[in-house]
Amino acid sequence: MAPSLLFNPAKLPPSEALQLAQQAPVVLQGSSSPSETVDQWATFENLLLACLRTGDDEAAAKCMDQLEARFGPDNERVMALRGLLSEAQAENNGELEAVLKQYDAILEGNSTNLVGHDRLRQLFPDRRFANPPCLRLQPITKRRIALLRSMGRVSDAATALVQLLDFSPTDAEAWSELSDLYFTQGLYSQAIYALEEVLLLSPNAWNIHARLGEVQYMAATTSGSGGGSQQKYLAEALKRFARSIELCDDYLRGYYGLKLVTTRLLKEQAKQAKQTDDGEFTLPDPKTIERLDELATAKLSEIVRHSTLKDRGWRGYDEREVAAARELLSQNGIER
Amino acid sequence: MTWISNTITVFGGLLLAHACYSAQEHAALQSFRAAATSTLTSSTPVASSLPVDIAIETIVATLVIVLGLVLGTRPLRPIQWRVWAGKIEREGEEGFLGNNGEVEKDYMGNPFTYLESRPSFVDIRRQRKEFAEWIKNGGGDAGKK
Numbered sequence: 441m442a443p444s445l446l447f448n449p450a451k452l453p454p455s456e457a458l459q460l461a462q463q464a465p466v467v468l469q470g471s472s473s474p475s476e477t478v479d480q481w482a483t484f485e486n487l488l489l490a491c492l493r494t495g496d497d498e499a500a501a502k503c504m505d506q507l508e509a510r511f512g513p514d515n516e517r518v519m520a521l522r523g524l525l526s527e528a529q530a531e532n533n534g535e536l537e538a539v540l541k542q543y544d545a546i547l548e549g550n551s552t553n554l555v556g557h558d559r560l561r562q563l564f565p566d567r568r569f570a571n572p573p574c575l576r577l578q579p580i581t582k583r584r585i586a587l588l589r590s591m592g593r594v595s596d597a598a599t600a601l602v603q604l605l606d607f608s609p610t611d612a613e614a615w616s617e618l619s620d621l622y623f624t625q626g627l628y629s630q631a632i633y634a635l636e637e638v639l640l641l642s643p644n645a646w647n648i649h650a651r652l653g654e655v656q657y658m659a660a661t662t663s664g665s666g667g668g669s670q671q672k673y674l675a676e677a678l679k680r681f682a683r684s685i686e687l688c689d690d691y692l693r694g695y696y697g698l699k700l701v702t703t704r705l706l707k708e709q710a711k712q713a714k715q716t717d718d719g720e721f722t723l724p725d726p727k728t729i730e731r732l733d734e735l736a737t738a739k740l741s742e743i744v745r746h747s748t749l750k751d752r753g754w755r756g757y758d759e760r761e762v763a764a765a766r767e768l769l770s771q772n773g774i775e776r
Numbered sequence: 777m778t779w780i781s782n783t784i785t786v787f788g789g790l791l792l793a794h795a796c797y798s799a800q801e802h803a804a805l806q807s808f809r810a811a812a813t814s815t816l817t818s819s820t821p822v823a824s825s826l827p828v829d830i831a832i833e834t835i836v837a838t839l840v841i842v843l844g845l846v847l848g849t850r851p852l853r854p855i856q857w858r859v860w861a862g863k864i865e866r867e868g869e870e871g872f873l874g875n876n877g878e879v880e881k882d883y884m885g886n887p888f889t890y891l892e893s894r895p896s897f898v899d900i901r902r903q904r905k906e907f908a909e910w911i912k913n914g915g916g917d918a919g920k921k
Contacts, residue, residue, distance in 0.1 A: 444879070447884060447885070448890065448893065448895040450893040450894070450895045450898050450903075451889055451892070451893040454906070454907050454910040454911075457907065458907075489895075489898070489900075492900055492903075492904070493900065493903045493904060493907050494907055495904060495907065495908065520896075524898070524900055527900055527901060528900045528901060528904060530901075578896075579896060582896040582897055583896075585897065586896075586897040586898065586899055589897075589899065590899045590900075590901055590902065612891055613890060613891060613894050613895075613896055613897070614896075614897075616891045616892065616894055617894050617897045620894070638891060642888060642891065644857065644888075645888035645891060646861055646886075646888070647886060647888050647889065647891070647892060648888060648891055648892075651892065686858065687857060687858055687861055688858055688861035688862050688864075688865055689858050689859055689861070689862025689863075689865075689866070690862045690865060690866045691861070691862065691865050692865065743866075752870075753866065753867050753870070753871065754866055754867070755867065755868060755870055756864065756865055756866050756867045756868025756869070756870065756871065757865070757866070757868075
């Protein structure tokens with residue numbers, strides 16, 4: 441089934457992005473009709489992104505022109521897209537710097553200088569107060585951060601992102617980006633903190649619960665800070681995966697994580713006698729962990745069985761995820 | 777299943793039409809008779825009630841139509857969060873087909889994927905590079921099939 445142009449193509453695999461980009465001539469042709477439909481501009485934006493990704497710059501430029509003609513070059517979203525276009529077409533670092541300067545110029549010219557800020561500067565002349573980024577210009581602020589990160593200036597990107605979050609702390613997407621940024625730097629506790637902020641903003645997001653569990657599991661497997669914090673991370677991860685399953689029946693990712701964590705917990709318990717010392721966290725008792733482990737195994741093998749047979753109503757899973765689950769099961773010596 | 781519900785609905789419609797027709801005929805006959813018998817006296821309209829069988833037929837027809845329509849509805853959407861979310865994960869687009877066999881317009885998959893794909897922060901240069909590599913590794917042929 442061809443993916444829909446109504447949704448952002450960022451997460452699609454390359455083959456589907458290609459399918460989308462190949463629709464460009466048809467969509468661009470059909471756009472000459474004078475009546476606007478609700479989905480028209482979302483379609484154009486996503487088509488632009490797909491074309492940029494597949495390297496079809498010509499079609500991307502056409503989409504861009506249409507968007508600009510409709511919303512005007514001053515529209516902040518259009519400006520961000522225009523920047524994206526030049527980012528994609530930049531060939532060397534110098535050109536990227538130029539794009540970055542452009543973003544800076546836009547942001548400088550429009551930064552809202554709040555009255556309160558002047559007062560703060562008077563009161564504390566020795567401290568620096570950055571101009572708050574204009575909320576209207578958020579798309580461009582975000583592009584600037586993404587570009588900084590793409591250019592490898594990670595710490596600059598983190599600073600800018602923290603600044604953005606200072607002024608709009610309810611932006612779940614930005615928190616998630618911050619978490620990913622810290623995560624790639626190996627700063628697990630910061631990444632976990634940022635993900636917890638995301639969960640505060642969207643507590644029902646089952647994929648974020650699973651993500652947090654994954655990060656905590658990785659923190660537990662890599663942290664060299666002794667058994668205590670390791671166990672704490674594992675206990676937290678167990679809770680997170682359990683919550684993600686609670687929010688979503690038959691969630692492959694959640695069960696996969698649950699299986700990983702319980703296997704590890706059971707192994708560690710066998711290795712070392714129980715370590716029940718600090719009251720900061722409590723591991724569930726071994727029986728519960730065993731039962732969770734059994735549940736995860738049963739569910740995983742059910743999912744793997746059904747989706748290998750392509751049963752009706754079980755075709756929504758990602759094939760790679762199913763393959764990974766199969767591998768995990770066979771590693772544990774459980775045959776389907 | 778659709779043909780059953782459709783047949784029932786059409787049958788109910790026929791019954792209803794028949795009942796209406798009967799009622800109309802009955803009324804016409806009544807007024808004709810009244811006009812014929814009481815031309816001299818001041819024409820007080822005879823308060824004639826419908827025969828019971830027409831009334832029953834109308835009610836039965838309505839019930840049959842309702843039955844047909846109810847049978848023909850799509851399965852209801854899950855109202856529990858975890859069931860709904862599980863359906864998205866397990867069945868994907870297939871679980872949300874409309875009557876015409878196309879994916880429903882308001883289907884959007886997991887509404888929280890944007891928190892992981894983060895479209896505002898997309899690194900377009902890396903995506904382009906990855907795509908070019910995918911093409912180079914023969915991914916393009918697989919995509920065209």
